[in-house]
Amino acid sequence: MDFGNILINAFGELISPTTAAYALAALGLAVHFGYSGLLNFGQAGFMAVGAYGYAISTLTFGAPLPVAVLVALVSSVVFAIVLGIPTLRLRADYLAIVTIAAAEIVRYIVTTNGLTEVTGSANGLAAFEGSFYALNPFPQGVYNIGPLGMSERNLWIRVVAWTIVVLACLTVWLLMRSPWGRVLKGIREDENAVRALGKNVYAYKMQALVIGGILGSFAGIIFTLPRGAVQPANYATELTFFLYTCLLLGGMATVLGPVIGAMIFWVVLSLTQGLLYGAIEIGAITFLSNVQAGQLRYILVGVALMLLMVFRPQGVLGNKKELAFA
Amino acid sequence: MIEITSSASVEIRLARPTVEVYTLITQPMPARIGGMLLLALGVFASVLLGAPTAHSSPPSAVSVTQRASQVTPAPAPAESAAPENFTDRVSGVLRGVDGPLGGVTVTVSGNGFDGETTSADNGFWQIGVPEQGTYEVLLDENSLPEGVELAEGQANPRTVTFAGTSNATTLFLFGEGIVSQSTSFWDDLAERAVAGFSFGLLLALSAVGLSLIFGTTGLTNFAHGEMVTAGAVLTFAFAAVGMPAPVAIVLAVLGGGLLGYVQDAGLWKPLRRRGTGLVPMMIVSIGLALALRYIIQFNFGGATQQLPGSQSTAISFGSVSISQNNLTSLAVSLVVILGVGFLLLRTRIGKATRAVSDNPALAAASGIDVDAVIRIVWVAGGMLAALGGILWAYYRPGVSYNMGQQILLLIFAGVVLGGLGTVFGALIGSVLVGLFVEISTLWLQADLKYVGALLIMILVLLFRPQGILGRRERIG
Amino acid sequence: MNDEREIALGGGGPGCRKRDPIVVARKVTRSFGGINAVDVDYLEVPRHKITALIGPNGAGKTTLFNLLTGFDTPDSGEWEYDGSPLAKVAAYKVARMGMVRTFQLTKVMGKLTVMENMRLGATNQPGESLAKALFKGIWGAREKEVTAQAEVLLAKFKLDTMRDEYAASLSGGQRKLLEMARALMVRPRLVMLDEPMAGVNPALTQSLLDHIKNLKAEGMTVLFVEHDMHMVRHIADWVVVMAEGRIVAEGPPSTVMKDQAVIDAYLGAHHDVDLGDSTGFERLEEELAHDDESVVGTAGEGLIGHTITELHGAGEPGPATVHAEEKKP
Incomplete structure (x- = not known):
């Protein structure tokens, strides 16, 4: 078992674009759930809308990069509004069911054979990342970040992804310290009280839903770019639940919590995978196959989600006194 | 919805651990907070204990775990696989009106690779391929049993493309029964x-x-x-x-x-x-x-x-x-x-x-x-x-x-x-x-x-x- | 500030006309599963007065509140506030028009600080619009004003020492005070209080009653729900009695208390109602006898008036405000 390699892999996860995508999407959930109390169980849907919006506009319409990103964002805004109209007047549990249903509807629609021309159905779409890498300012070569060597493409996507994460964190922080954020926190606790103070609760919830959705959409693009492919199976409901795990790990009503949560999530997954696979390789564990070792990690995710919610709902960074759902 | 049936030998092998898990979870536990922790530990322990008999996984399980590992940025297992034991495969089940069709020859070609196999008694066939991509699948109609024909409109040969998973499946439909019938709307x-x-x-x-x-x-x-x-x-x-x-x-x-x-x-x-x-x-x-x-x-x-x-069997009440x-x-x-x-x-x-x-x-x-x-x-x-x-x-x-x-x-x-x-x-x-x-x-x-x-x-x-x-x- | 003119035009009685109504409701009905929770034929609420809405449990008081403020939709009926029709107007718009309510089960944001609760109430905050929220330069100035306004109110309600505490750490009575103070941040013209005295310990009850009187003194109209009619005797100018969804009597407190319909409503529907916990109320009556002094400020000055110095006659401070210092800006 090569501990050095396992640690390097774990470090790789720390700065991987997938971690950045999870951080962004979880930050969107923090805006939804942590700050506004909107129980959005359809963040995977927002990510899918972003990823497909980008891929379809690039492939089917030949849109240049900025237009494709814009299309992705506008689609997620429209999705948020369409979703918000029926649900934002409802109780939290209804909202949860409707958002999860909406995300599944998106997934069914991009999977259907009737739209294969546009969405590629179950196979998904590929080869849309060219315009993104064409903008790469880094010359060809191998770049080292700490112990990790990577190509100029991998460096470029990481730089872009984490820049977006930093900007998004800054924006959310600015928003949440403002009176606007205060209204949201008020809504999280008691929307009728806020309504009685003359605030248009519905509009605030809609704005929060849209902002979190835009973050989800960005996350979808970042998630899909390094893979060079977008497939419906990646946007199933589990994705949303993994995001909730990240959010709860870090602290749901904090700005940096989702980012740190996503990092912990992926580093722990990588470490457990490395250790389990390593142990299987050297014969220390004989009763697990590699496939089962992979599944075991997801069992742990589920157990971790339960334990977190029960024993430390404020996460690593959160303040229990500020936690609306303690 | 298309589901892939896997071979019967796999079914028996998998069955036992499932039972063990449930008997373990159902052990009496204190009904306090600690109970939850115990439950979690019990679940974890039962998973480990339940594992030994389930060593290898059935072929189509690969596709599912592969799906999970796409969410994980784990190194793709395909790279380390030995050439004679490809992790990517094209597979399917041949099933006629009267049951599964064994002994039918299927060939897969493409990406500089050719493979041939015959279907098992349960109709299952699979061919490992070196890489994901697009392949042409040909079913040898001469090897079909007497009286069985491909249903109308079934392409043969046909092309199969991997959907990012390690398993690409294709179904050949046989016989008259599956050809869409024209019935009245009502x-x-x-x-x-x-x-x-x-x-x-x-x-x-x-x-x-x-x-x-x-x-x-x-x-x-x-x-x-x-x-x-x-x-x-x-x-x-x-x-x-x-x-x-x-x-x-x-x-x-x-x-x-x-x-x-x-x-x-x-x-x-x-x-x-x-x-x-x-x-x-x-x-x-x-x-x-x-x-x-x-x-x-x-x-x-x-x-x-x-x-x-x-x-x-289907039962008919009028139409x-x-x-x-x-x-x-x-x-x-x-x-x-x-x-x-x-x-x-x-x-x-x-x-x-x-x-x-x-x-x-x-x-x-x-x-x-x-x-x-x-x-x-x-x-x-x-x-x-x-x-x-x-x-x-x-x-x-x-x-x-x-x-x-x-x-x-x-x-x-x-x-x-x-x-x-x-x-x-x-x-x-x-x-x-x-x-x-x-x-x-x-x-x-x-x-x-x-x-x-x-x-x-x-x-x-x-x-x-x-x-x-x-x-x-x-x-x- | 003592307008002694008659409130009603041409005698009292259920549904009578008022000289200067601020709210007029006609044929407002609401039923839950076949039971008429509210069936109000005609009701006017007099301006610049304290009106008490009393009645036994289940009389429909809170439901009427919900209907008037847009938190519930009636089956039929129309009502207007200050001349503008309010049927089908959203609750938040009703509040913006100056008709602000509190809730029977106190709704303070326990996970926000007392000051943040107060700031939440203020109107016209540019920082509450998404586009401007990013730039503190735009909303910073208004935030300072809001904070100053909140500090004056908190001092008045003796909550200033709790300024930076999470509201969850306040006692039940302090939460009631905070909710009322927060409602005042909206600068309402009509304040609707749903059982402001419920669950408040006697020492705070008295200061709450004083605060309600002060609201009138500052030019606001008050409509409050109370379960117990003896609580209202000394502060209400007008009493409306509801039973089984209908208005069974209204008039000045002294008249209403003697009204047979009221006694029937209470005794008929609610035999165990405490018509007079005499010892407690006698003490309260005495303390309120000189309550003219408790009225501070003038009608034109408004709430934020920095000339407001302190409250007199607010009674003994509640247990949680013992350490409150008198603020003398």
Whole structure:
């Protein structure tokens, strides 16, 4: 078992674009759930809308990069509004069911054979990342970040992804310290009280839903770019639940919590995978196959989600006194 | 929906660990907070202990784990695979009207690779390929048994493209029976309606349990889908160790009840004692759903298996035909639901349940043992979900680790349509969902049939948020 | 500030006309599952007065509140506030028009600080619009004003020492005070208080009653729900009695208390109602006898008026405000 390699892999996860995508999407959930109390169980849907919006506009319409990103964002805004109209007047549990249903509807629609021309159905779409890498300012070569060597493409996507994460964190922080954020926190606790103070609760919830959705959409693009492919199976409901795990790990009503949560999530997954696979390789564990070792990690995710919610709902960074759902 | 049946030898091998997991989880545990920790540890331990017999996984499990590892940025296992043992494969099942077709030659070519195989006795064939990509698949029609021909319009050769998973499947359809027949619209409608009614009633079984649990505890249980899966998987496991199907089904339903009991005693009751809010409990149920789903996959594998007697003959009533299984399922769910309705309306415990559902505090004040009622509701809910899962396994047909998750949203849709927490609303809502899902296939692509039902749920919420039978609530 | 003119035009009685109504409701009905929770034929609420809405449990008082403020939709009926029709107007718009309510079950944001609760109430905050929220330069100035306004109110309600505490740490009575103070941040013209005295300990009850009187003194109209009619005797100018969804009597407190319909409503529907916990109320009556002094400020000055110095006669401070220092800006 090569501990050095396992640690390097774990470090790789720390700065991987997938971690950045999870951080962004979880930050969107923090805006939804942590700050506004909107129980959005359809963040995977927002990510899918972003990823497909980008891929379809690039492939089917030949849109240049900025237009494709814009299309992705506008689609997620429209999705948020369409979703918000029926649900934002409802109780939290209804909202949860409707958002999860909406995300599944998106997934069914991009999977259907009737739209294969546009969405590629179950196979998904590929080869849309060219315009993104064409903008790469880094010359060809191998770049080292700490112990990790990577190509100029991998460096470029990481730089872009984490820049977006930093900007998004800054924006959310600015928003949440403002009176606007205060209204949201008020809504999280008691929307009728806020309504009685003359605030248009519905509009605030809609704005929060849209902002979190835009973050989800960005996350979808970042998630899909390094893979060079977008497939419906990646946007199933589990994705949303993994995001909730990240959010709860870090602290749901904090700005940096989702980012740190996503990092912990992926580093722990990588470490457990490395250790389990390593142990299987050297014969220390004989009763697990590699496939089962992979599944075991997801069992742990589920157990971790339960334990977190029960024993430390404020996460690593959160303040229990500020936690609306303690 | 296309499911891949895997070979029978795999089925036996997988069955045992599934049983072990459940016996381990059901060990008595203290009903305190520590119980939850114990549950978690127990789950973990049982997973490890349950593992030894499930060493290798069936072929199509690869595709599922591959899917999971796409979410993981793990190094692709394909790179390290030896050339003669490719992890990427093209596969399929050849099944004619009279059963599986063995000994049929299939060739795969493309990307500078050629492979040939013959199908096994159960009709399964697979060819490992060096890389994912597009391949041409040719079925040698001369090798088909006497009297079997490819159905009309079946492309041969055909091209198959990997969908990012390590397994690409293609189905060849045979014989006259599968060629689309031209029937009148009304016949189609009647047939879909009967199927939808059957589907709706099996949904209702699970939905009634979900609704009862919501009514008495306020919990929106996202782990209900796994309780559905548990019923089917347990039946499969009991049948695989040699029990006759009826015994296996009864035991599985009892097992479902046990699962409900253990969940309540080990997890939900301590959480209620702690005064945990409803939203945190909902998220806990998601964690539980994830854990249970992967525990089931861990032991059962990712493949779809069949319960005994999953193939049944069609019975015709005039121009409407329904499969024997669907008809049985319809009758069973109808009887069970009428039974549940009778219990709720006429018996002491049923009345107590409705009282708790209406107002737990008042019920407690009037001497009803609320905890006992909730315990019974969990057991009953678990049994109903398990039965629903078994019927769902016959309806699809097939048992898979995520089958419950597939209908969870439809169960929710039924419950929400009827009104959260109202038992008879859940019944009506589920039947409507079932009918809608099946009838919508007259116009919609079959792979979109759940979309219609989910959209209807959203629309109903727009105009009547409390559902069909629900009540509006007072504010302030 | 003592307008002694008759409130009603041409005698009292259910549904009578007022000289200067601020709210007029006609044929407002609301039923829950076949039971008429509210069935109000005609009701006017007099301007610049304290009106008490009393009645036994389940009389429909809170439901009427919900209907008037847009939190619930009636089956039929129309009503207007200050001349503008309010039927089908959203709750938040009703509040913006100056008709602000509190809730029977106190709604303070326990996970926000007392000061943040107060700031939440203020109107016209540019920072509450999404586009401007990013730039503190735009909303910083208004935030300072809001904070100053909140500090004056908190001092008045003796909550200033709790300024930076999370509201969850306040006692029940302090939460009631905070909710009322927060409602005043909206600068309402009509304040609707749903059972402001419920669950408040006697020492705070008296200061709450004083605060209600002050609201009138500062030019606001008050409509409050009270379960117990003896609580209202000394502060209400007008009493409306509801039973089983209908208005059974209205008039000045002294008249209403003697009204046979009222006694029937209470005794008929609610035999165990406490018509007079004499010892407690006698003490309260004495303390309120000189309550003219408790009225501070003038009608034109408004709430934020920095000339407001301190409250007199607010009674003994409640247990949680013992350490409150008198603020003398």
